Amino acid sequence: MAETNGTPKTPAELAREAEFLSIKCDELRHACLGFLDDGVTSPDVSADDVAFVRSTPPQRTLEGVFAGYRKLREDPPSGLINGTPDQTMAKIEALAGTRERLKRVMFALSDAVEPYKPLTEEEAREMMTAPQGESIPDIIAELEKEIEEAGHVG
């Protein structure tokens, strides 16, 4: 059994963490690529950062990212998939480092289009007590139906 920060982890937990981080890095890389491909720039994102984002294509499509999260929830690994616990720990550390860098880039690009302005506690309370508006899934369903009908006509 390997340890992370002094807490023993089972092989299954290590495998789950490695898989989660791998999916998370893909989610973040897709997000960064989406911003960059849309022409978003930030003074806090260097040419090295951009090269880092673009250097490794995501291992999964966006659909694969969400399918990966679903699989991890519904059918998590029961043991190590590849390698020894030490090798998996090393992989986790590398992925955690990649995640932190991608996260920093994603925040900087996100702030460039939606300036960072934390909610106050008062604003949060107002948001939490606001009346429910039209449901987003209902709007999605309405538009999907519209697209489907247009497809049948066209």
Added chain:
Amino acid sequence: MSADRYRVANAQEVADQFRVALGIARERGTLPRAIRSAKWMWEELARTPEQFGESRYYLPNAELHVRIAFVGPVFVLFGYHESARIVFVRKNRLLPP
């Protein structure tokens, strides 16, 4: 609603933002992609808001974890209240502006 799921709440202002965003997507010819991204997003918000996107800050009095996520071309800012099992969507928009 299953016990392991969160209720995802939004004010009318957020629904209006969403309709505007999808109108823009329709003009750009990217409506199917925007709808697909939004569907994935809402599924993850209901299932695992504590993992989806990235954490920005925590408001201790409101007990609200605030996070952002971007699934091209849809950006969302949301907060989740763990014990109440509710996600509050604060803002969503389409990128690029």
